[in-house]
Amino acid sequence: MRNLRLTSAAVLALAVVIAACAPAGPAAQSPSTGQPKRGGTLILARSGEVTNLDPHKVPAFTSARVFELVYSYLMRLDENLGVQPDLAASMPTTSADGKTVTVKIRTGVKFHNGDPLTSADVKYTFDRIIDPKTAAVARSFFGDVNSITAPDDSTVVFDLKTPNAALIAYMAHPNTGIVSKKIGEANADLSKKETAIGSGPFKLAEWVPDNFMRFEANKSYYVEGQPYLDGIRINVVPDESGLAAALRTKAADMAIVYDPKVARTLRSETAITLDSKPSLSYNLLFLNTKRKPFDNAKVRQAIAYAIDRKAIIDAVAFGEGEITGPIAPALTNYALPxxxxxxxxxxxxxxKQLLQEANVGPVQFTILTATTEPAYGKDEAQLVQAQLAEAGITVKIETTELTQYVDRWLKADFDMATGLNGGGPDPDFYVFRYFTDDGNLNFVTSYKNPTSSDAIKAARATTDVAKRKDLYTTAQKELVNGVPFIWLFVGRDYMATLPTTKGFTHLPTGSIIYLRQTWLDK
Structure with a gap:
């Protein structure tokens, strides 16, 4: 197995805390050499289709990757997951009491339709995210925001109820793309191609569902000289096994890979470069605590005891992964062993003992899984099915297409579900929205625990690393014992390219934001 490049733990743990004092660095650069060449259309292959084009409502990775091309973000993550200004002209400033965050945005930026982007659009975007009626994925990230004002065309001020140590980093989240106030007010539905008008490096020109998406370069993009490409075409393959063939025959220049089995194949291809990084995404099982028998904590704990995580890693990830709890191992300042x-x-x-104590009779339920995200979700479900059978638990498996899975997940319409959850450079990214009592994704499992909820809220409000560690220690122990999720492992984030694809910076979040600086040596 090739050596894997680990992300700096110190940077991961402290990225958000030091964001306010970090210098505004240049755009991330690839270590590749040579003068970038302009022109050409990069073909990106992947499995899985976009489920929806509303940049604020969709948690699916397939949609997030498109948002990163079309929309702009106040902040971005660099190659070390440090927080840097993007649409913001400089790092935001924070008042001494931590309750006022001021963002200066670039001037002269335009949306793809030629309209100017001003602070009014930024205010509209975050007001939309915060509005409960929007049901935005990132709403809980900004739950501490009391009000947002735009005193002039290039200034946005966030007034907070309490300090939020992660707020600036959240401005880089793929579900915070800046939308046009004019378009948003004229269209109640932003899920269509016609309303996908951002200010990002590429414009969505054509979309044939379950086939391809075609993007054209934004010639008015605010990063000088970028993008280098004339365009990007995202081709959807039926399953990831087709990615190797697409690269081998040069039908694709690049591929997003989730399946370790496919990664293993690509690693043996001499004409293909496979970049692998420890992922911040969690492979896990969601347990719907509103449904029987999962409303009984002893049943949930019994299932946790019956799971063999290492066997799952060995079978579906070929050993390329680490067992994880509620905080990923890479966040070493906070993650408990x-x-x-x-x-x-x-x-x-x-x-078996816990099931007897639960006294709920025979335990049987259905695992919901999708054909993608992850591609091996059904394999995970089958392994869990076999492992739980040893404890006398009967499990059925229901497999759906990703679009149907996401719809069911958003309605919490499942007993148990396999999942691949995105993480971030700060624990708050993940734990706040699921495990605080008022987190906007708490409905997925309906798990309530005042002790862990209060600890997570308190950790958000302080920049003291030692205090945050103590608080997250409390939260992790409570969550593991309460079993709203069964965390399995964090795997690898893979990106495959041909030698002619240059300049791309691979982030362990799976982001493709740096296609804006990618070029083709053809």
Whole structure:
């Protein structure tokens, strides 16, 4: 197995805390050499279709990757996951009490339709995200915002109820793309191609669902000289096994890979470069605590004891992964070693004992899984099915296309579901929205725990790393014992390219934002 480049733990843990004092660095650059060449259309292959084009409502990775091409963000993450200004002209300033954050935005920026982008559009965007009626994915990130004002065309002021240590980093989240106030007010539905008008490096020119999306370069993009490409075409393959053939025959210049089996194949191809980074995304099982038998904590704990995480990693990820708890191992300042969790040591006898104590009768339920995200979701479900059978638990499996899966997930219409959840450079990215009582994604499992909720809220409000560590320690122990999710492992984020694809910077979040600086050596 090739050596994997680990992201700096210190940077990961402290990225958000030091964001306010970080210098405004240049755009991330690839280590590749040579003068960038202009022109050409890059073909990007992947499995999985966009589920919706509303940049604020869709959690699916397939949609997020498109948002990163079409829309602009106040901030961005660099190659070390440090927070840097993007649409913002400089790093935001924060008042001494931490309750006022002021953002200066670039002047002269235009939307794809030629309209100027001003602070009014930024205010409209974040007001839309915060509005509960929008049901925005990122709403809980900005729950501490009391009001947003735009005192002039290039200034936006966020007034906070309490300090939020992660707020500036959240401005780089793929579900915070800046939309046009004019377009938003004229269209209640932003999910259509016609309303996908941002100020990002590429314009969406054509979309044939389940086939391809074609993008044209934004010649008025605010980063001088970028993008280098004339355009991008995203081709959807039926499954990831087709990615190797697409690259081998040069039908694609680049491929997004999730399936470790496919990555293993690509690694053996001498004419293909496979870049692999420890992922910040969690492979897990969602448990709907509103439904029987998952309303019983002992049943949930019994299932946790019956799971063999290492066997799952070995089978679906070929050993390329680490067992994880609620905070990914890469966030070393905060993540507890999973050896501290009794429920992580497989014990079928203990599982049977807890089921007897639960006194709920025969336990049976259905696992919902999708054909993609992850591609091996059904394999995970089958392994869980076999492992739980040893404890006397009967499991059925229901597999759907990703679009149907997301719709069911957003309605919490499942007993248990496999999942691949995105993480970030700060624990708050992940835990706040799911595990605080008022988190906007708490509805997915309906799990309530005042102790963990209060600890997570308190950790958001302080920049003291030691205090945050103590608070997150409390939260992690409570969550693992409460079992709203069964965290399995964090795997690898893979990106495959041909030698002629240059300048791309691969982030462990899976982001393709740096296609704006990518070029073709053809």
């Amino acid at each position: 999973t050896s501290q969790y009794p429920l992580y040591t497989r014990d079928v006898a203990k599982a």
